[in-house]
Amino acid sequence: MTQPIRVGLIGTGRIGQVHAASIAALPETTLQWVADPFIAGANAIAEQYGVANVTTDAAEVIAAEDVDAIIIASPTPTHVDLLGAALDAGVPALCEKPIDLDIARVDALREKAAASATPIALGFNRRFDTHFADLHRLVRDGAIGKVEQVTIISRDPAEPPVEYVKVSGGIFRDMTIHDFDMARFFVPEIVEVTARGFNQFSEGIREAGDFDAAVVTLRGAGGEVVTITNSRHSSYGYDQRLEVFGDAGMLQASNVGDSNVRLYTAETVEGQAPYQTFFLERYAAAYRNELSAFVAAIREGVQPSPGFEDGRAALVLADAAERSAREGVSVPVDLSA
């Protein structure tokens, strides 16, 4: 029987805990090392999953003889250096999004990443959501003909703490980044970004100099148009919807609830339980599928998708959107340059 991939987990915060659960859930992976300078967090995960190797130093994990791959789930400013160390050591890495907030730092690593055979995966988990992946398969198989319009609606249930907003890089780099990648799932070659940012409801976000809502229009190289609608709040829960319109049809993926039971009475029809609260619930299976795909790429010796260049492309689009919204202009982009 093939041995499981021994994973070193770097960072044991919100998303690190999700990855630890996925590693434990998959037969093809085992949690071998845990690293976090916040040692209590690392110890808690190690105890929960029976892991013997705990450290405050990510470098120790990357250098460990008994690690086959790492997951980088530490804060964004640590990603590029950890990816560089993983590339130097030839250790496959699944890195959380965004790859960084500074495109210059990403570009400094780009050549090394391109020249390396070490698998690097980017944590754009939504590509692995079964609903969106199904929709993508149908588009790829020609079910709706040539794609003309993609509509992405993505609204968080509630705004993050202002302290987080201040260091987040802004709505486009922090939140829309997932939607930029979803846009490129269907229209890889984006050539122009037009964005508007709005302050509709949050004084805290306004004072932090950020937007609490945004609308972005992307133009594809083949004339496709992608529209992204974001809000930092949604009274009815996590709002994640997708529509792709082609010259021979249309596909829709709507929100997901915990139950498909519908209530019909004199006052209401098609009543159902609220949508799943946030990403931890909505994308739990997607995170597992993402890890499975990473393992498959390691075993097959191929580069995972989405990978380093996809992480970079999403950041290029986010930077262009920020500029477009601030300056009121459409911004041309060349993702291959």
Ligand SMILES: NC(=O)c1ccc[n+]([C@@H]2O[C@H](COP(=O)([O-])OP(=O)(O)OC[C@H]3O[C@@H](n4cnc5c(N)ncnc54)[C@H](O)[C@@H]3O)[C@@H](O)[C@H]2O)c1
């Ligand atoms: N894909 C997604 O859906 C998703 C969701 C949430 C967060 N994220 C991304 O994951 C990353 C982490 O976010 P989070 O919400 O889990 O943050 P968090 O603050 O909850 O956790 C980060 C953890 O990393 C630890 N850490 C700090 N420096 C470290 C280092 N050098 N080595 C190892 N550990 C270190 C911290 O002590 C903390 O425990 C961010 O880049 C974020 O954008 C992705």
